[in-house]
């Protein structure tokens with residue numbers, strides 16, 4: 514059984530069948546939809562005439578694969594002793610192996626004064642509600658200069674809304690993105706007319722149901738028709754915690770994505786796991802590809818494969834015509850080497866103290882950095898220590914470093 518019908522849970526259910534599992538597969542999700550892609554909800558999809566869901570499977574595919582998808586129902590308790598999950602509709606279901614793919618939810622802003630014009634973006638229904646306010650003449654305040662907030666700012670500008678981004682840190686994208694790249698994104702937003710207020714805490718919020726008034730720490734007031742709060746996400750762990758499973762910045766699993774209960778696995782945004790490429794450092798990733806990869810790996814290991822998670826983290830973001838891609842964990846780096854590519858694109862290679870390549874962050878128009886980031890990812894997986902001069906020179910093909 515899989516709990517959580519998101520990217521990870523949906524992929525895991527399909528993978529169980531791809532791998533030849535013939536027993537019953539049940540996918541329980543509390544949203545009313547088929548499992549769907551979340552990344553489009555803050556990007557281009559927001560700017561179309563009508564927002565539509567990009568499902569990762571159809572009812573027909575689930576039927577053909579004999580996957581039972583129970584939607585709009587929440588798993589409320591796990592009785593590990595008898596291997597039964599209780600659901601919010603009062604029913605209960607037995608399991609042999611259980612995958613928790615409960616994802617994450619937006620971190621809430623702990624302030625008084627929030628009302629119906631202060632919203633978060635995680636689900637398709639959230640996106641629909643936000644979309645209704647993104648039109649010319651409307652004012653949108655985005656609290657938090659992280660990926661989701663900035664992508665949404667770009668979409669809102671495209672639709673003609675007036676946008677202000679408020680960030681408490683001294684710069685946008687403080688977490689995991691080098692200053693040089695954040696600066697380019699900052700300038701792109703300003704060029705498109707977004708007002709960015711960095712280093713600004715919020716002193717007060719007043720939401721009267723028609724508009725939101727945000728008072729910044731320096732006393733300035735920003736009045737908006739909608740405030741979207743994007744200050745990070747927290748893993749959904751209550752179900753696991755109440756079942757007595759260990760929580761450590763997410764549901765704690767081993768390198769095979771197994772909890773301390775040999776019949777319960779966790780994967781995707783909800784879990785923390787030891788990342789082999791970084792000496793077993795425990796991390797939790799909030800990334801689309803990780804959710805897919807871990808869903809597939811959990812499906813394998815639920816059938817006894819005993820395979821360790823060995824992937825290098827990878828993330829992307831699209832804003833205006835720019836694509837940012839990051840492979841690896843940049844906070845492991847001590848020094849940076851820059852490689853310029855065509856069309857103004859560039860990649861920053863992050864090297865550890867011992868010279869090992871630990872991350873690569875790139876930005877450029879369209880797909881300009883995709884190929885080299887992919888090669889960097891392979892170098893990181895190999896734990897390679899390429900010469901900084903070679904990394905920095907466009908004349909040296911990254912592929913040749915892989916062969917070395």
Ligand SMILES: Cc1cc2nc3c(=O)[nH]c(=O)nc-3n(C[C@H](O)[C@H](O)[C@H](O)COP(=O)(O)OP(=O)(O)OC[C@H]3O[C@@H](n4cnc5c(N)ncnc54)[C@H](O)[C@@H]3O)c2cc1C
Pocket residue numbers: 516517518519520521522541542543544550551552553554555586587588589614615616617634635636661749752780781782783798799800801802804827828829830831
């Ligand atoms: C707007 C947006 C844009 C994004 N853009 C990018 C991007 O550009 N690049 C990138 O790499 N990543 C991006 N992400 C992140 C990516 O979408 C997530 O990492 C991915 O969705 C995680 O998949 P998941 O299945 O682990 O969790 P989720 O997709 O959150 O799915 C978990 C599901 O489980 C359900 N659930 C939870 N508890 C229960 C329960 N007890 N019973 C039943 N159901 C339950 C939840 O309601 C949810 O439907 C974005 C996310 C958002 C929200």
